[in-house]
Amino acid sequence: MTLFRAQRKRIVAALPATLALTAPFLLATWSASSQAPSNPQTTTTETTPRTPPATQPAPPREAPSVGLNIVILDPAHGGTDLGARGTEGIRESEVVLQFATQVRRALEAQGFQVIQTREGNENPSFDDRSARANAQRGAVFITLHIASTGLAGTVRTYVMPESPALRDPSGLIPWDQAQLPFEPLSHKLGDMVQAELARRFKGSPDVAQMARIRQLRTTAAPAIAVEISSVSVENRADLDRMIPGVADAIAHGVAAFRPSYVVPVMPGTPLAVQP
Amino acid sequence: MNQKWPYWLGGGLLVAVIAAAIYFPALRQQVYKAKNITEKTAEQARRELLPVVPVTSGEPRVKASMYWGSASSDGTLVPVTIELPLSSDPTLRAKELLNTLLAGPVDPEARTLPPDAALLAFYILPDGTAVADFSEALATSIPSGIQSEQLAVASITRTLEANVPQVQRLRILIHGQEVDTLAGHLDLTQTFQVSMSTAGNAPSRSGVSVLTAPIQKAIDKMKRATKKQ
Numbered sequence: 162m163t164l165f166r167a168q169r170k171r172i173v174a175a176l177p178a179t180l181a182l183t184a185p186f187l188l189a190t191w192s193a194s195s196q197a198p199s200n201p202q203t204t205t206t207e208t209t210p211r212t213p214p215a216t217q218p219a220p221p222r223e224a225p226s227v228g229l230n231i232v233i234l235d236p237a238h239g240g241t242d243l244g245a246r247g248t249e250g251i252r253e254s255e256v257v258l259q260f261a262t263q264v265r266r267a268l269e270a271q272g273f274q275v276i277q278t279r280e281g282n283e284n285p286s287f288d289d290r291s292a293r294a295n296a297q298r299g300a301v302f303i304t305l306h307i308a309s310t311g312l313a314g315t316v317r318t319y320v321m322p323e324s325p326a327l328r329d330p331s332g333l334i335p336w337d338q339a340q341l342p343f344e345p346l347s348h349k350l351g352d353m354v355q356a357e358l359a360r361r362f363k364g365s366p367d368v369a370q371m372a373r374i375r376q377l378r379t380t381a382a383p384a385i386a387v388e389i390s391s392v393s394v395e396n397r398a399d400l401d402r403m404i405p406g407v408a409d410a411i412a413h414g415v416a417a418f419r420p421s422y423v424v425p426v427m428p429g430t431p432l433a434v435q436p
Numbered sequence: 437m438n439q440k441w442p443y444w445l446g447g448g449l450l451v452a453v454i455a456a457a458i459y460f461p462a463l464r465q466q467v468y469k470a471k472n473i474t475e476k477t478a479e480q481a482r483r484e485l486l487p488v489v490p491v492t493s494g495e496p497r498v499k500a501s502m503y504w505g506s507a508s509s510d511g512t513l514v515p516v517t518i519e520l521p522l523s524s525d526p527t528l529r530a531k532e533l534l535n536t537l538l539a540g541p542v543d544p545e546a547r548t549l550p551p552d553a554a555l556l557a558f559y560i561l562p563d564g565t566a567v568a569d570f571s572e573a574l575a576t577s578i579p580s581g582i583q584s585e586q587l588a589v590a591s592i593t594r595t596l597e598a599n600v601p602q603v604q605r606l607r608i609l610i611h612g613q614e615v616d617t618l619a620g621h622l623d624l625t626q627t628f629q630v631s632m633s634t635a636g637n638a639p640s641r642s643g644v645s646v647l648t649a650p651i652q653k654a655i656d657k658m659k660r661a662t663k664k665q
Contacts, residue, residue: 245580309579312510372586375623388582
């Protein structure tokens with residue numbers, strides 16, 4: 162039952178390093194992002210001279226860059242989930258893959274590393290798609306959709322509505338609420354991308370819209386959904402003509418957001434921890 | 437005697453032909469009638485089996501604001517004021533409103549909910565949280581997409597907010613079950629904020645609040661009822 166997924170110990174952890182190093186279930190990503198000075202083993206060897214350390218305490222590793230470098234691109238649906246279907250045989254799951262290819266090129270031209278949640282006709286679960294982002298540092302998440310409705314030729318960006326701040330003394334963030342600490346950043350990213358889209362596609366809103374989207378809820382990164390209208394167009398070429406503009410707008414929006422990107426202030430580093 | 441049998445045979449055949457000629461038009465009419473009878477879908481059959489919503493015709497007709505889609509502005513809702521015989525009981529009132537919302541507006545383009553969807557059950561808990569259980573058609577017949585799913589839920593919450601002040605939060609179930617999303621996009625795992633008057637106790641913009649024990653009890657009750665059906 163989804164409501165109690167947290168009971169399956171699926172969590173995104175913002176752990177103090179001391180706790181994190183004792184936790185056996187952490188992913189290897191920790192070693193790349195943890196801070197050596199807070200290593201409890203190092204502390205122990207320094208305060209117990211009876212057992213001299215086998216090696217010298219490791220020098221503090223340089224803190225990894227937390228700037229925005231990676232974009233997780235999520236072509237929605239796939240596999241048996243075709244998504245929205247138009248009367249002319251247009252399938253959302255196929256069209257978003259083509260959009261993703263163009264968006265990827267535009268983002269790479271801006272210097273971003275792009276990771277796609279799917280590159281073929283697969284259908285990863287919501288959690289698996291989120292996990293791709295939750296395992297990264299310095300990443301944003303963009304899920305691409307084609308709507309069934311809406312004024313043809315318009316594009317909307319969606320972000321999660323603001324939620325109350327999480328107050329958990331343990332510093333743990335439940336997987337189900339992974340988006341919570343990133344919501345202000347998501348809103349900023351959403352507004353920047355939407356501003357670029359509104360310039361290119363008349364009739365599109367000027368700012369990002371708010372909607373509780375399942376895919377965004379479990380994503381521990383600034384996350385937005387971009388929805389294009391629509392599969393109901395009479396001619397597939399009408400959608401294809403939108404691809405370059407959408408790709409360009411997203412790439413410029415994310416590039417404009419890059420200087421604003423900071424990791425949310427938390428006790429530790431966001432990590433993806435799975436059962 | 438033996439020479440008369442061809443006459444008897446011919447006479448019998450003549451009677452049979454006359455009887456067939458008389459019966460044939462009636463038979464053709466029956467065949468046409470059968471052709472026009474469409475097969476009932478499971479959804480239609482289920483709707484016919486549903487308990488009838490208590491008639492509130494004795495209630496005074498009052499003005500109610502129904503939120504349907506805007507014909508002029510894409511992706512927005514507009515209030516439409518109509519007169520309905522609404523009960524003073526908040527649960528019956530909410531049921532009547534949601535059934536009217538499902539029936540749809542005069543302009544079918546402004547519809548926000550699928551026409552074949554039905555409200556199966558509705559409860560209001562003491563803490564102001566309402567639980568609305570809809571048939572599967574709400575999830576399967578709605579156009580897939582963030583915008584369409586968002587409009588569907590917003591039309592429900594805003595109609596309740598405008599007309600049933602006792603409802604402060606709303607939890608949506610599909611055929612008695614908790615579901616991840618409405619139709620692949622909108623998250624249905626948490627409650628939606630309906631009344632802004634409780635903003636001090638609950639998030640004002642998000643409509644998100646955690647599932648509370650009373651809601652879980654109501655959901656369990658609905659699950660049991662669904663299993664019995």
